Amino acid sequence: MSLPYEEPAALTGSFSVVESFRDFGYGTEEPDMDESAASPDSKPRILLMGLRRSGKSSIQKVVFHKMSPNETLFLESTSKIYKDDISSSSFVNFQIWDFPGQVDFFDPTFDSEMIFKGTGALIFVIDAQDDYVEALGRLHLTVSRAYRVNPEINFEVFIHKVDGLSDDHKIETQRDIHQRANDDLADASLEKLHLSFYLTSIYDHSIFEAFSKVVQKLIPQLPTLENLLNIFISHSGIEKAFLFDVVSKIYIATDSSPVDMQSYELCCDMIDVVIDVSCIYGLMEDGSGCAYDKESLAIIKLNNTTVLYLKEVTKFLALVCILREESFERKGLIDYNFHCFRKAIHEVFEVGSSAQHADRMRAGSPSNSLASLKYAALNGNAV
Numbered sequence: 322m323s324l325p326y327e328e329p330a331a332l333t334g335s336f337s338v339v340e341s342f343r344d345f346g347y348g349t350e351e352p353d354m355d356e357s358a359a360s361p362d363s364k365p366r367i368l369l370m371g372l373r374r375s376g377k378s379s380i381q382k383v384v385f386h387k388m389s390p391n392e393t394l395f396l397e398s399t400s401k402i403y404k405d406d407i408s409s410s411s412f413v414n415f416q417i418w419d420f421p422g423q424v425d426f427f428d429p430t431f432d433s434e435m436i437f438k439g440t441g442a443l444i445f446v447i448d449a450q451d452d453y454v455e456a457l458g459r460l461h462l463t464v465s466r467a468y469r470v471n472p473e474i475n476f477e478v479f480i481h482k483v484d485g486l487s488d489d490h491k492i493e494t495q496r497d498i499h500q501r502a503n504d505d506l507a508d509a510s511l512e513k514l515h516l517s518f519y520l521t522s523i524y525d526h527s528i529f530e531a532f533s534k535v536v537q538k539l540i541p542q543l544p545t546l547e548n549l550l551n552i553f554i555s556h557s558g559i560e561k562a563f564l565f566d567v568v569s570k571i572y573i574a575t576d577s578s579p580v581d582m583q584s585y586e587l588c589c590d591m592i593d594v595v596i597d598v599s600c601i602y603g604l605m606e607d608g609s610g611c612a613y614d615k616e617s618l619a620i621i622k623l624n625n626t627t628v629l630y631l632k633e634v635t636k637f638l639a640l641v642c643i644l645r646e647e648s649f650e651r652k653g654l655i656d657y658n659f660h661c662f663r664k665a666i667h668e669v670f671e672v673g674s675s676a677q678h679a680d681r682m683r684a685g686s687p688s689n690s691l692a693s694l695k696y697a698a699l700n701g702n703a704v
């Protein structure tokens with residue numbers, strides 16, 4: 322039985338402007354004429370590869386199309402490359418190409434030049450519940466071939482379906498796969514080819530976390546975003562802040578304190594609550610209106626003196642913060658600093674018109690307002 326193709330969540334339809342990066346095929350809030358004219362195939366891409374039934378389509382459907390994990394049981398095997406352009410619904414502005422498990426690199430119709438040249442990341446999915454010897458052989462063949470065409474690709478290995486494994490077994494499997502894959506590369510004198518490994522499952526948040534990290538590596542402005550988040554939280558008494566792509570719940574940046582899974586899950590759940598409540602009570606009677614827009618703001622006080630604070634940053638992005646109740650007493654300060662932060666984010670992504678962008682590029686100077694941004698410090702002084 323095949324499931325009908327699922328449109329991204331309801332909130333996507335209400336978005337009206339395009340927000341995206343420029344350097345890696347990302348644009349500005351004003352739709353760029355060149356980009357809108359560009360063929361979807363020219364967009365940078367993330368490839369999902371791996372053996373049959375390893376879980377590639379499930380990952381793509383769960384992360385980007387809100388399919389519930391249980392529904393993936395009914396997904397049919399992919400028989401040809403499925404190109405999914407998610408840029409209309411998400412900040413993540415590239416294509417995801419889902420490959421069929423039986424792809425044959427030696428088939429003359431397989432154009433590796435065309436496929437690997439415009440690729441930003443290649444995700445190789447290994448089913449950890451299955452015998453992975455064949456998958457390791459396939460991984461080696463795939464990455465070595467892709468590396469020869471394009472050494473700039475980020476190679477990411479998802480050790481997938483780990484929900485069926487005990488904690489010890491997970492660690493052991495990861496160690497073993499890591500060791501064998503790198504030995505194979507060393508034997509082929511491909512030590513420079515770097516593989517990153519993630520333990521993933523569609524039945525918890527690990528798949529969103531892993532995808533977040535894959536996407537972050539493709540964001541040229543990541544250090545700037547992290548810096549802005551660091552400044553924002555340190556001046557506002559906030560413990561942790563994530564910049565979320567609302568539709569996919571991928572976090573595209575966070576401050577430099579370590580991410581613990583629980584905080585990330587808490588923030589993901591908050592997004593779900595906000596969107597659900599907004600869909601029920603925020604839309605017009607005829608169903609028109611936006612579930613997520615400029616006014617989107619939510620504060621949730623937990624019974625352990627923790628406060629969750631969500632605010633709209635751009636039409637695709639939300640800032641979700643975790644802070645203590647005492648710090649939230651200075652809400653005015655937080656709001657002021659958020660205002661500065663939001664402005665800076667818009668500057669980073671060149672929210673201005675494409676003409677302004679071109680002018681700045683010609684002048685070679687960063688934006689003035691970003692340089693002159695002033696946060697209010699906790700002691701009241703501007704910094």
Ligand SMILES: Nc1nc2c(ncn2[C@@H]2O[C@H](COP(=O)(O)OP(=O)(O)OP(=O)(O)O)[C@@H](O)[C@H]2O)c(=O)[nH]1
Binds near residue numbers: 373420421422423485
């Ligand atoms: N337990 C578990 N099962 C999963 C997970 N992800 C996917 N599956 C299951 O794995 C099976 C295969 O998933 P698909 O997404 O169709 O696999 P695929 O790699 O796209 O398969 P092909 O299209 O044949 O290449 C489905 O029954 C999924 O429900 C996971 O994280 N945990």
